[in-house]
Amino acid sequence: MDEAVIKKPIVIPDDWPGYSLELFSYPEHYHEDIDSVYIPHGVIMNRVERLARYVMDDFGDSIVVLCVLKGGYKFCVDLVEFIKVLGRNSNKYLETRVEFIRLKSYLNDQSTEELQIIGSRDLSFLRGKSVLIVEAIVDTGKTMKALLKHVETFEPKMVKVAGLLVKRVPNMAEDLTDYVGFEIPNHFVVGYALDYNEYFRDLNHICVISKIGKMKYKQEQSNG
Ligand code: HPA
Numbered sequence: 175m176d177e178a179v180i181k182k183p184i185v186i187p188d189d190w191p192g193y194s195l196e197l198f199s200y201p202e203h204y205h206e207d208i209d210s211v212y213i214p215h216g217v218i219m220n221r222v223e224r225l226a227r228y229v230m231d232d233f234g235d236s237i238v239v240l241c242v243l244k245g246g247y248k249f250c251v252d253l254v255e256f257i258k259v260l261g262r263n264s265n266k267y268l269e270t271r272v273e274f275i276r277l278k279s280y281l282n283d284q285s286t287e288e289l290q291i292i293g294s295r296d297l298s299f300l301r302g303k304s305v306l307i308v309e310a311i312v313d314t315g316k317t318m319k320a321l322l323k324h325v326e327t328f329e330p331k332m333v334k335v336a337g338l339l340v341k342r343v344p345n346m347a348e349d350l351t352d353y354v355g356f357e358i359p360n361h362f363v364v365g366y367a368l369d370y371n372e373y374f375r376d377l378n379h380i381c382v383i384s385k386i387g388k389m390k391y392k393q394e395q396s397n398g
């Protein structure tokens with residue numbers, strides 16, 4: 175355990191155009207709906223493997239992984255798989271238990287005011303445990319702060335946060351996230367379980383949605 179190890183994210187600059195779509199394989203039905211392959215799936219996977227190593231180094235012998243659905247599910251599955259593989263190939267095995275929480279705070283590409291915790295609000299199984307919150311994307315950190323506050327009420331031994339993506343927004347929540355995959359500009363991205371109104375979760379790469387895509391899958395605000 176070396177506190178001096180600095181866990182830098184991969185920083186994607188503002189002018190990164192992504193890769194042209196025809197260079198990659200992706201579901202054909204989305205060809206008008208995305209502008210570019212922003213982070214290819216293979217790059218995501220290798221980065222997740224690196225994060226798994228950091229987690230192995232920092233935690234003791236067991237953790238509860240709290241996966242934030244739905245966007246966090248792929249990141250969570252891959253991270254836990256890598257933790258298991260690393261454990262089998264070393265003399266340190268980190269036992270993982272996975273639990274899920276569902277949050278919703280976005281309509282279209284806009285953050286809505288209130289945080290809704292859908293599904294299990296009772297997290298009493300976290301008491302005394304080392305907890306790793308696994309979230310796909312952290313921007314202002316409003317959602318994460320609310321979730322952390324909620325989690326803390328159940329008195330876990332320690333809590334860390336893994337965010338695959340952290341967005342460079344004004345007042346970005348850098349210090350909330352202990353393990354960051356990529357720091358990205360303030361674009362709305364989809365794929366690798368990140369959605370736009372539930373679309374694009376079946377895309378493996380992280381991509382930038384096109385104007386056409388935003389129009390096509392737009393939803394009106396509903397009160398229901
Ligand atoms: N994509 C998908 N979901 C999100 C994003 C994003 O860029 N930001 C917050 N939720």
Ligand code: MG
Binds near residue numbers: 245280368369370371
């Ligand atoms: Mg969403």
